[in-house]
Amino acid sequence: MQLTPEEDANGQTYAGESQPGVKLAPPRKPCIAGALALASCSLLGQGVMAAESNDDQDWQLVDAALMYYGEEGRVQAIEAIGTAKKTYADETVLDVKVLLDSLTGASASGAVPQGQEQTFTRPSGDGQYSIAAGETPLDDTFHDTRLQLSANWSQPQSSPWKTNLGLYGSKEFDYNAFGVNAGAERGFNKDNTTLFAGAAYSFDILEPEGGRPKPLSAMVLRTADDTEASFRRAFALTREGGSDDKRTLDLLLGLTQVLNRRWLLQANYGLSSVEGYLTDPYKFLSQVDAAGVARAYRYEHRPDSRLKHSFFLMTKTALDSGVVDVSYRYNRDDWRLSSHTLESHYRYYFSGSFYGQLHLRYYRQGAAEFYRPWLLTDQALPEFASADYRIGELTTYTLGLKLGRRLSGDRELAFRLEFYRQQPHNNGTEIPEGLQAYELFPSVRVISAQISYAF
């Protein structure tokens, strides 16, 4: 039997492994003789592999990536990721991943622009910062470095059941997280149908700089008459302690179905229950009078539990010259925040070893029930309130382009450039006259660039 350039010894076709300039093989009609030959090759191949896998294998590097993320005038980040794996004699595979990212820049505090300069106390209580008239208040003290380590054990794929167990740890300046996850999947119907069930638990500890603000307490601002001691006493009255925690339990059920020789479907349902401190300790709201003038800034307060549902549907299709996937996701939770996401990746092989890939994504969410762009002085304070635009009405768009080149063996070098735009919207709140001249729901534009290498 003569294999086409795209086939390996197991008869599998790997896009991108063919010779430069050679298109992928067109669909072939089923051939019993060919199929038997392929099956023989496959069995022989497995025998060789089994004979070779009596010993533990050395660690192998799998992927490495470096990414830059930059918001226009706001957060900038650099992230490096590396993954490696080790295959043991019993075919158990251990995957490890190391991630390091560094963030700096400014993020929206939640306050609204004003006709005069505004001054805010820093989260630590050490010093203050000012925002010019008409500008969106951004807290420029945002900086952090995060180290994340994760490991995942998976059982041999040859058994009917495939199981995995994962551990996760992450450390930041003011946030530590520990997690464990497990999953099992099994194929049915000649492996055309796969069912998956998994669970994950994460325990996060927050240690906000300056302590946790008392819910909806008014920010203390230094005055000329304040001594350091008197300011500290007043600041301490707005705090209710140091660290707190957040517990997340996730359940995920999935179904993957092969529809035909080129087309498969994936459907997932996810349930996520989060309990603990869910407030953002660095966000606050402007409390404005009827004319829109800020009279106070109050620290936000969110409920201490959240139950989220997600429904995810994706189809993936093998084309002669590439691959395309289209997915739809619906999310809703008991904060009454719901969202729709449409996403697609389309890959086209210019040659056997060079491809381009287009990434499109559209996301639209409704506001959480306690989202308010500001508070009013003539109304009683609600129990919960947040002006964080990320839980307000929001539309986002992603346009991405990736270029990849297959090198010798399975090695691959790829470069990815993505444009991401967030456009917050008013959730129907009446705007006081004094605020109407300002950009209250500014868009955020992001560029990210990534270079990755598969070993």
Place this chain on the structure above:
Amino acid sequence: MRDQVIASAIHGTGAKVVALLLLTCLSGCAGLGVEPWERDQLARKDMALDNEKLDLAQDDHIYFSKEGSSGGRAFAGGGCGCN
């Protein structure tokens, strides 16, 4: 409290979705699919659901930190102070 909320969710929307998935699988999926020797296209590396999982994980992390919803393709997750 959490147990009650989760139980309520599982017995409500969750139970319906699970029932729908299983029903779809048992009734409709049995007639779908291909024979083992027809898997040449499906066995392509770029057809794996976890192909480009590094990219997908990085994207999910960005969206997790910048939007109000998360999860779907994978666990919704905690584990980061970015949200």
